[in-house]
Amino acid sequence: MKSVIGWGFIGAGGITKRVMNDFKELSDAKLVAVFSRTEANAVQLAQPYGAKAYTDCEAMIRNPEVDAIYIATPHHLHMEHACLALELGKPVLCEKPFAPNAAQVRKMVEKARETGTYLMEAMWTRFFPVTRKVMQWVSDGTIGDVHYLTADFGFSAAENPQSRLFNPDMAGGSLLDVGVYAVSYASMVFGSKPVEVLSRSRSTSTGVDARMACLLEYENGQMASLFSSISTSTPQEVRIIGTKGHIEVPRFWSPREARLFIGDRLEDTIKDERTGEGFGYEFTAVHEDLRSGRKENALITLDESIAVAETLDTLRAQWGLVYPFEG
């Protein structure tokens, strides 16, 4: 792998612009190509970085200067774009949710394994120094045996049937947009799939989940209580409760701080004084994997991405939420 990795971005919407603010600070990566259906969007993102703008996705992926692909299109297109890139032998970092359902995630993973090409879900939460420290406190028993976790991720958006948040054709709804962070966090802490899932949701007028709450029970009785919403603002906090203490992680999905309590005494606070949003951490993890010849990332394995997608499927099945493209 080259010392400076050339990236091609598929999608030129909201998230790619935020990602670029951090990505441009990386010394070992550069943006070389951007695909968008809309030429002006591709040009707008590509031009400041001297990258090439494309409206033909395959041509962009085939560009020999493109060493890796970042996918940031709406959820329902992730599988199509990931499989195309993998088929052409280009490593893929694909936005969350990896795909709208587990069947699509399995197809992406099969394609990666069949072609021997790198694939990772862009679950950037895992790569923050704060998250890594939290996981160290959990795994070394600092808070004792973990019995319970709570996570909420809600924000309030005006209902717009065309937007990807509300449109069922684009796999809209709170669960896949932000609930996935909570489900993935519980999976990271408990290290397995829940054995029992209880849940409720409320629909938007477009028929996707405006908000949902669930209780997940794990094999040895550990429990997680999760809430997601696109109709309610919430503190967006994780609490991990153990027999000796607990951990609080404000804004857990891109954390700047975590607090460790032993009993009810504040024992330690860890802070991340970064200037950007923190997207650089996940790109750096991909770069390390590619340079070491690894085909997946140890902090978010492909099998775990499948397991999380299966839990999301179970939740939607409980509400009878089937997207039009799922038949």
Ligand SMILES: NC(=O)c1ccc[n+]([C@@H]2O[C@H](COP(=O)([O-])OP(=O)(O)OC[C@H]3O[C@@H](n4cnc5c(N)ncnc54)[C@H](OP(=O)(O)O)[C@@H]3O)[C@@H](O)[C@H]2O)c1
């Ligand atoms: N990690 C995070 O914190 C984070 C934050 C926000 C979003 N995301 C994820 O990133 C993905 C994109 O979200 P976003 O907020 O950036 O969405 P967005 O602003 O709607 O942008 C999506 C991009 O995909 C293109 N696109 C839309 N429909 C398409 C189609 N049918 N065929 C081809 N391209 C299409 C858009 O239009 P044009 O092709 O016309 O340019 C745009 O370039 C989602 O999966 C979301 O969950 C992650």
